[in-house]
Amino acid sequence: MSKEGALFVGIDVGTTRTKAGVVDLGGTELAHASVPTTWQHEPTGGHVRPDDLFAGAVAAIAEVLEKAPPGEVAGVGVTSMAETAVLLDPAGEPVGPAVAWYDVRGADDFADLKSEFGADRFGRVTGLGTSQVPTIATMRWLARNVPDARCAVSVLSVADWVVTCLGGELAAEASLASRTGALSIANREWWAEALDWAGVPPTIFPPLRSAGAPFGRAHDLPPGLERLEGTVLTVAGHDHLCAALGIGALQQSQVMDDCGTAEALVRAVPVTPAPDLAAGLPLGIMVGWHVLPGHYALMGGFPFGLDLIQVLEQFGVTNRHGLTDLDAPALALGLPQASVRMGPGGLPPMRPPTGGKTYVAPERAWWAAIASAVTVSRQLLDALEGLGGPVAEVRMSGGWSRNPLLMKLKSEVFPALSYPVVKEAGTRGAALLAALAAGAHGDVAEFPQPELELVPQHLPGPRPAAHHEARPTHGTPT
16 A cells, blocks of 8 residues: 555544544545434434434545545544444344443343443443443343344444445454443453353354454445545544544643533553553443553543523524533633532523522523533543643643633533534544555554644632532443
8 A cells, every 4th residue: 555645544433423534544534524423213212223323424435535536545433432243144134123322221231230240240241331221231131022133143333334335344343342241351352251151152142353454445336436446444432532633642641521412531541561450430430441452541521512402492502513602601600610509400590580499590500500510520530630640731622622601610620621623523533543454654653643722720729629429320322
C-alpha cells in the first residue's frame, strides 16, 4: 500500500444514527455522511433487524464515498454500540432480533444470573455492574422465547457483524466482548460457566481479536461500495472508546467526557499493574478491554441526553445539536454549579403550570437539569481519579458538549477542559484504527492529534462537595 494519498473510512453504528467518515493519513476529516438507525420500539425498549443495521451502514458508506476526494481507500474500520448482538445460524444468516442495549426484556434473566453467581463474583469476573442488562442475559431470554434464536451457533457484536457482511473474518473484538457479561476480563477468555448458565453452545462466541488488527479484506460488496474492494477491514471496538481515540485521549492523565444520548466518562489505564476489576463498581465505574493495546478502559455513565430531552419536552422546547432556547435565560440566572441541590429523585419537579400544581420556571428547570447532570459526572470523575490517580485534562465530545450552560457549569468544577476540533470522534477513531490495520501507522502513538480549543476554569479554589446520594447512575449506556 502506498501511504501517499491513502484514505481511510470509519463507520460508527450508533443508537440514533449510523455515520461514516473519510480521513486521510494526517487525521484530517474529509467527508461525512449519516443515516438514521431505525429501531422497532416495544414496551421493553426495542430491537432492530440485523439486515437493517447493515443496510444503514451501506447507505452511509455509499454516500460518504461519493463525497470523498480521489485516492486509494486503504482501510475500513467499524465501531458500534455494545450489548446489542446479532445471532447467526449455521449458514451465517441472522436469526431473531438484535435487541437494543437499553431494552430490559432480559432483566429477570439478569437477576437470575446475579443470584446464581453472586453480584460480587459477576463483577470481579466481568468488570461489569449490576444495572445494565448484559448480552448474555438477553441471549438467554431469546433462547427461551424466540424459537428461531435457538438455532444460533454464533453471536457477534454489531460492529463485528457489519465487518463480516463486508467480507471480513468471524471474530469478536475485545472491547465489545467486554460488554457481553460472558467474558472473563482478566483471563481474556470466554466465561464457560456463564455460557452454560445461558444454555448456549460453549463456542457460540468467536475467538477474540483486538481493535486495529486486520479482520480480513472487503469483497463481494453491495452496489455503491465498489471502491472498497480488497480494502483491509478492522473492528474498531466500543463506540465510546473509539471516540476517545478519535479525540486523542490516549494518556492515563486524560479522560474523555462524551455527552450524547448517554454521557460516558472514559479513561485508559495500563493492564500492568492489574487493577481490581470490582473496585470501581460501587462508584459506578466498570472495567473492560480498551481499544488501545495493553490497556483497560475505566468507564462510567448515565442516560444524559435521554434525560435532558425529557425535560425539554415538558416545556415544548426543541434541541438543535445540543443548543436550546432555554440556554441563555438559564445562564442569565447567574447560579453557580455549587448551588445545585437535588431531591431523592435527582431533580426538582418540573412541569408547565397547571391548576394548583408545583411550577418551576422553564429556565430554572433547565438549569437544574444541567447542574444535576454535571454533579453526577463530577462524581464519576472523582471515582476515576480514585482508581487511576489525578486527571489533568478532560477532553469533551458529543452532540451536547458545546451547550453553553453545560460548558459553564462543568468549567467550574472540572479539571482543564479541552474541546478537540473533531466533527465526528467515532468515525475519526475508527478510520485511524483502520490505518493501523492497513499498516499505515505502526502504533497508536503515531496517530495524529487533533487541534484543541481550551476552556478556562472558573473555580480556582476547592471543588464543591459531591452529593453522592443525589441520583443513582445507570451503568454505562452505549
